[in-house]
Amino acid sequence: MKKISIIMVICLAGWIAVSNPFVNKYLTFTNKSVLPAAKESDPLYQSIIKNAPTYELPPKDATIDKVWKAIPGYNGREVDIASSYKNMKNKGVFDEEKLVFNQTKPKVHLKDLPPNPIYKGHPDKPMVSFIINVAWGNEYLSQMLATLKKHNISVSFFLEGNWVKKNPDLAKMIVSSGHEVGNHSYSHPDMKQLTAERAREQIVKTNEIIEAATGKKCVWFAPPSGSYRDETVKVADELNMLTVMWTVDTVDWRKPSPDALIARVMSKIDNGSMVLMHPTESTAKSLDRLITQIKQKNLKIGTVSELMSEQRVEQ
Incomplete structure (x- = not known):
């Protein structure tokens, strides 16, 4: 009878553990390996399960915003019970x-949305991107490039096809420095005024020239003047x-002083911002201080692809 009772208790405990919504969730979540029963009964293990929901964040679907148009999704996070337990078990x-x-x-990704321009990344992502349009300068x-290297950051340069044709070595230098390149049309036309056929010609021709010069295929298109x-x-x-468009404009083509350019950007920059700039004297002189101040706001600086990815950036 004692043996039968013990077996029944063990079976009942096992049933409770599996049927418990918290335990069951994390046993499923960490199904890479089923934890031994001894670990499940450990107060530390139970404490991790109990506290886990406090630290969880749900994923955010990509969506179409009335103002900002297409907004990428953003990953959520769940506690890895087994790995967390392993990290804590020494001290208990x-x-x-x-x-x-x-x-x-x-569940919904950027690629699932109907065609829409993108003005910013996800507002919960503590990252920004520089969009540097190059047709001159x-x-x-x-x-x-030297300033970006100093700060060990990669950004996105959008290149005009005609410029790349004339300056293939500079285009290669941008890529070899670790930066992303995008398409900025071939001859900087007003894309709003072009037929679909001519718009396609502008984009395709530039893609071909950029790939021939740098070996990179463009996945982002930035229309000249945002038109x-x-x-x-x-x-x-x-x-x-x-x-892609932009969230914050440096208006560096107006030749603002470095202080004015920095003040303009820093007054508007936030999670998910894309900062538009060009290779101008104003930007070249402002870039070092601008990067430093952005980092001081606990914002990471990355490429457009990094900003638009669903990967979380923890502060």
């Missing part, structure tokens, strides 16, 4: 700094490209 006490997280994907490129119409965005989409 719960420590939130030793929690291990797994990222959880949203060769004399300032080396200084800007486009719905048909322009659809043409880019048919070419498997997304259209």
